[in-house]
Amino acid sequence: MTDLQSIVEEIARELEPRFGEGRVADYIPQLARVNPRQFGIAVTTVDGDMFLGGDAEVPFSIQSISKVFTLTIALGKHGESIWSRVGREPSGSAFNSIVQLERENGIPRNPFINAGAIAITDLVLAGHTPKEAIGEIVRFVRYLADEDGIVVDHEVAKSEAATGFRNHALANFMRSFGKLDHPVDHVLGVYFHQCALSMSCRQLAKAGLYLAGGGRNPTTGHRVVSHLRARRINALMLTCGHYDGSGEFAYRVGLPGKSGVGGGILAIAPGKASIAVWSPGLNDNGNSLLGSTALEMLAERTGWSIFGY
Incomplete structure (x- = not known):
């Protein structure tokens, strides 16, 4: 062994x-x-x-490891319909690239590049205020790890919000194509906080x-998702x-x-x-x-x- x-x-x-x-x-x-x-x-x-x-x-x-958990939540809430908003192909580009978004009409290549993760966060936000959505993500990760001490590092979240110009550009670009349902500031507020999980x-x-x-x-013994998912x-x-x-x-x-x-x-x-x-x-x-x-x-x-x- x-x-x-x-x-x-x-x-x-x-x-x-x-x-x-x-x-x-x-x-x-x-x-x-x-x-x-x-x-x-x-x-x-x-x-x-x-x-x-x-x-x-x-x-x-x-x-960005948080993107695995928000993808899991979004699939649970919306099922396979999420794939009309984000693709499943490797990007071949940097994680914060904007180039493909223009060529592909605001649909990100996959849920793990920044643009794709922002689109997934928009889906997680459905029916919630930003504060409620952040709470849902934190509770889900605590449930997965079976630990209540997991928190968002608010200094990191603030730091990201203050310097996240590229992410603002990506989100606004997707919004211009009608690919985000919620205000950009709301979506990015949730996104920056999920990334700041410690x-x-x-x-x-x-x-x-x-x-x-x-x-x-x-x-x-808890089933989180199906075997196929x-x-x-x-x-x-x-x-x-x-x-x-x-x-x-x-x-x-x-x-x-x-x-x-x-x-x-x-x-x-x-x-x-x-x-x-x-x-x-x-x-x-x-x-x-x-x-x-x-x-x-x-x-x-x-x-x-x-x-x-």
């Missing part, structure tokens, strides 16, 4: 000389202040076992476990979860994953485990440099790649 605790500790130890590599997301002032010499990893299996290494208990801003690797790995368990949290969310994470670096991540790691510019990555080994890694330094595609490396090491040592040994 694979000794996961030893593997997790080995990965943290072997990467320690490289702590600080990459560049923090300095275009968001609060994230620019984060100490880059940090690294955490958490693995929680479908049997309920948890394995931690490094700074696995340190909370960080999950940023979680540790341990909490994040627990929150993602339903995607490893075929839509059901195997530790609580979990499979499809995982498919989107594999093809689109790392922006224009998604192909490289699939090639090297071979697991569905979703990154965030806070330096976190949530990865899923279907039927086996949910994995969260965090290291603030990013590569050129905006994905955690050491986090990606750690997941490649983990997949190799466990044989968990969905493409086989």
Whole structure:
């Protein structure tokens, strides 16, 4: 039997000389202040076992990883009709690109680039005030992780709102095509707050476990989504979860994953485990440099790649 605790500790130890590599997301002032010499990893299996290494208990801003959870909520509220508002194809462009939106009449390529996630947030907002929608997202993530202490970092949310000019442009562009139902300020208010959720690797790995368990949290028995929907969310994470670096991540790691510019990555080994890694330094595609490396090491040592040994 694979000794996961030893593997997790080995990965943290072997990467320690490289702590600080990459560049923090300095275009968001609060994230620019984060100490880059940090690294955490958490693995929680479908049997309920948890394995931690490094700074696995340190909370960080999950940023775009939140898009997995809002996509799950939107699918629950609106079903397959959401795909009339957002596509399911890799973008091949940067996460905050506006180029494709004009060519494709305001319909974002997928729900994990910024424009797509803003469209999904607009759907989550249906029937709610912005404050209610933020509350729904926070409660859902707390439910998934089975932890009431998960909160929004309001300083990060404020920092994003003050500097989110590109996101305002994306939202206004979609609104001009009639692809947003709610006022741009309302949608972005929710979006900035969901991205500012603060979680540790341990909490994040627990929150993602339903995607490893075929839509059901195997530790609580709660069914979050159908088996088919979990499979499809995982498919989107594999093809689109790392922006224009998604192909490289699939090639090297071979697991569905979703990154965030806070330096976190949530990865899923279907039927086996949910994995969260965090290291603030990013590569050129905006994905955690050491986090990606750690997941490649983990997949190799466990044989968990969905493409086989």
